[in-house]
Amino acid sequence: MAAIGDVEEEAVRTNVAGAPASSTPAVRGQCTMSPMTLSRLHCRAFAALAATLLTTVAAHAATPNATWTVAGRQGIIQMVIVPVDKAQDRAAYEQQIAALCKGQETCFINFFTNSTNAALAVPLPDAIAAEPTALLRRSAKQGVNGFRWSCRLKRPELDCF
Numbered sequence: 001m002a003a004i005g006d007v008e009e010e011a012v013r014t015n016v017a018g019a020p021a022s023s024t025p026a027v028r029g030q031c032t033m034s035p036m037t038l039s040r041l042h043c044r045a046f047a048a049l050a051a052t053l054l055t056t057v058a059a060h061a062a063t064p065n066a067t068w069t070v071a072g073r074q075g076i077i078q079m080v081i082v083p084v085d086k087a088q089d090r091a092a093y094e095q096q097i098a099a100l101c102k103g104q105e106t107c108f109i110n111f112f113t114n115s116t117n118a119a120l121a122v123p124l125p126d127a128i129a130a131e132p133t134a135l136l137r138r139s140a141k142q143g144v145n146g147f148r149w150s151c152r153l154k155r156p157e158l159d160c161f
Helices: 004-010 040-062 090-100
Strands: 069-074 077-082 107-113 132-139 144-149
Touching: 077 090, 090 107, 090 132
Parallel strands: 077 107
Antiparallel strands: 069 077, 107 132, 132 144
16 A cells, blocks of 8 residues: 555645635645645544544543553663552552563563652653552563562562662
């Protein structure tokens, strides 16, 4: 299948009403409800992308801290935001670790909560970096498979960080 840019010149240009464009030149990169002409392919691709982004943003905004979010990576270490209500739920971590490390012999994850709903960025903002919950270090090379809680959570485990 050709990329959007490869098909652009071959695309049948139509106006918004669906009639063939004859006298008005196509406007690249613009998808509006005006009678300007545009590529059907570009308009559909833009509409699908916009709908996906809006759905994702709306779902995330409607349920803050309801999902485990991979905030980013620093080298091989994944940084994951944990829902506040799951911060001490070991079984919930195990489910996420299984999904995030699936098929990997080596997997490093740092877990954090985001109780202030700070904007996600890498490196993590101080508000998030100050809320570590746990870390996972799985290394086939070193023969290590360790999970440690943050001492901040005041769990009974002695081996915390």
